[in-house]
Amino acid sequence: MxxxxxxxxxxxxxxxxxxxxIHHPKISIKNIVSQSHTEKLVHLVHQDLLGEKKIKNIKFTRNLSKEIDIVFLCSGHGQSRKELHNISEHIKVIDxxxxxxxxxxxIFNNRNFIYGLPEFQKERIKKSNNIANPGCFATAILLAVLPLAKNQLLKKDIHISAITGSTGSGKKLSDTNHFSWRNNNISAYKIFQHQHLQEIEQTIHQIQKNFYSKIYFVPYRGNFSRGIITTLYTDSVLSLEKNQEIYEEYYKNHPFVMISDVNIDMKQVINTNKCILYLIxxxxxxxxxxxxxxxxxxxSGQAIQNMNLMFNLDETCGLRLKSVRF
Structure with missing residues (x-):
């Protein structure tokens, strides 16, 4: 284990x-660190876990055990560098x-972090001990554009709009996370300036080095809890059928990405590790x-996917999840 x-x-x-x-057959939880809830039972914070045998008696601890194989850093932006000072070098890290x-x-503290998008560089992830898990918007957008970049087909500007649920902002309360603000409401934010643009541009340039056009990204806050739907468009001289062939070929060995022949909706992927694409x-x-x-x-699902690759497990292990359709 x-x-x-x-x-x-x-x-x-x-x-x-x-x-x-708790449903992964190859993992056991050694400890879960929380400075604010030390010695509190985990299921009293994550109350949907009440009655789960694997978590029943586990309490939050103040310090990380040295008897672990891998640690997931979930402390939030800016905190991971601080946490690494107290993590033994033999322990693998997914941030x-x-x-x-x-x-x-x-590169930090003798650790070289690999960008953990399996559909981009699966083989490098398998050989790495340190993974930087991609951002949520970046994941949805890159999966929509990787086949084009791979085939050197990005010739003009890319225009993107995407809407995310309130969980995308984290658990810490803010003005735009209040129910009374989010309910029956929607707003654009960080227009053309979202922080995930850096990793999107970096990844595209690694694949298609001659891409010199611009990426225009407009993110939206949605009035729902979870999920992202992204719409991307760019110039293409190829037919729809040829583009579909390119996407099918690129993702044929990637079990979590699929191409739909009909229009899609967000509930198809909620509670799953899937990405579904629809081309027009x-x-x-x-x-x-x-x-x-x-x-x-x-x-978190992508983090588990990366862990599976790092430990030479089936990529889908513990991640065969069905969507909550209704």
């Missing part, structure tokens, strides 16, 4: 990790913050719609 630890155990991503881990996603920030061609524009669950494929 792979012995795991979690630091920052009370947030949304940690809660999702625990829910996945769910943005601290190590950009190449110039990826209008005149000279290729439109790609992408849907993911921001807490699973956009965070």
């Amino acid at each position: 792979i012995k795991i630890g979690i630091i920052g155990g009370t947030g949304f991503t940690a809660g999702e990790l625990i829910r996945l881990i 769910l913050s943005q601290d190590f996603r950009i190449n110039i920030q990826s 061609k209008e005149k000279d524009q290729l439109i790609v719609i992408s849907i993911i669950d921001n807490l699973i494929k956009g965070a």
Whole structure:
């Protein structure tokens, strides 16, 4: 069994990790660290875990055990660098913050972090001991554009709009997380300036080095809890059928990405590690719609997927999840 630890155990991503881990056949939880809830039973914070035998008597601890194989850092942006000072070098790390996603920030404390998008660089992830888990918007957007970049087909600007649920902002309360603000409401934010743009641009340039056009990204806050739906469009001289062939070919060995022949909706992926893509061609524009669950494929599920690869397990182990359709 792979012995795991979690630091920052009370947030949304940690809660999702625990829910996945208790049904993973190859993982055992060694300890879950929380400075604010030390010695409190985990199921009293993540109350949906009440009655789960694997978590029944586990309490949050103040310090990380040294008897673990891998640690998931869920403390939030800016905290992971601080946490690494107290983690033994033999312990593998998957960081769910943005601290190590950009190449110039990826080496820290003798650790070299690999960008953990399996559909981009699965073989490198398998050989790595340190993974920077991608951002949720970045995951949805990159999965919509990777086949084009791989085939050197990005010639013009890319235009993107995407809407995410309230869990995308984390558990810490803010003005735009209040129910009374979110309910029956929607707003754009960080227009053309979202932090995930850096990792999107970096990844595209690694694949298609001659891409010099711009990426225009407009993110929205939605009035729902979880999920991301992204609409991307860019110039394409190829037919819809040829584009579909390119996408099918690119993702044929990636079990969590699928191409739909009919229009898609977000409930198809909620509570799963899937990304579903739908392609449309209008005149000279290729439109790609992408849907993911921001807490699973956009965070904790992708972290488990990366862990499976790092330990030479089946990529889908513990992640064969069905959507909550109704």
